[in-house]
Amino acid sequence: MNFRRIIAVAVFAIATVAxxxxxxxxETIAKRxxxxxxxxxxxNTDAKTQTRWLDHVTTYDEFGRxxxxxxxxxxxxxxxxxxxxxxxxxxVKEVEYDDRNKPVAIRKYEYNSDFTxxxxxxxxxxxxxxxxxxxxxxxxxxx
Numbered sequence: 061m062n063f064r065r066i067i068a069v070a071v072f073a074i075a076t077v078a079x080x081x082x083x084x085x086x087e088t089i090a091k092r093x094x095x096x097x098x099x100x101x102x103x104n105t106d107a108k109t110q111t112r113w114l115d116h117v118t119t120y121d122e123f124g125r126x127x128x129x130x131x132x133x134x135x136x137x138x139x140x141x142x143x144x145x146x147x148x149x150x151x152v153k154e155v156e157y158d159d160r161n162k163p164v165a166i167r168k169y170e171y172n173s174d175f176t177x178x179x180x181x182x183x184x185x186x187x188x189x190x191x192x193x194x195x196x197x198x199x200x201x202x203x
Contacts, residue, residue, distance in 0.1 A: 092124030106134070125149065137161065148175055 097120065104115035111134065119128040125145055131138045137159050146152035148171070156165040166183040180193040 095120040095124035095126075097122055098124075104134075123149070150175060 099120075100116075100118045101114060102116040103112055105112045113134045114132045116132065117128075117130045118126060121127045123145075126143055128140065128142050130140045139159065140157040140161060142155045142157075143151050144153040150169065150171050152169055154167045155163055156167075158164045163185040166185065166187075168181040168183070169177055170179040170181075172178045176197060177195045179195070181189060182191045182193070184190055
């Protein structure tokens with residue numbers, strides 16, 4: 061890693077901690093730096109026919125956060141999921157789509173002050189609230 065890149069990563073780390081009030085590990089910062097505006101395509105090949113098809117695509121935004129994931133089969137798209145981020149760089153909304161690119165599920169999240177998930181709201185595609193999942197964190201004392 062050259063000196064300018066090290067400085068850029070350090071500045072990014074300081075800015076991230078200052079902006080979000082939380083500490084990110086150097087590994088997380090470096091991973092996000094590598095993923096900025098990245099599109100990862102995975103290809104699959106049938107061993108018998110040697111037919112090749114696009115298997116999976118993951119897209120990251122300018123901050124290195126995953127914003128879309130698409131799974132394919134030899135016949136086309138199987139499913140797609142999009143991600144929206146909010147305060148403290150946490151996912152606040154996920155939308156799952158079917159093979160015809162129609163929404164099938166919407167999930168929205170709330171977080172605790174320590175950035176752990178507090179609630180997950182599950183909606184139907186028409187916006188009707190279906191269920192609410194509550195996260196409970198129980199720390200066991202070491203014996």
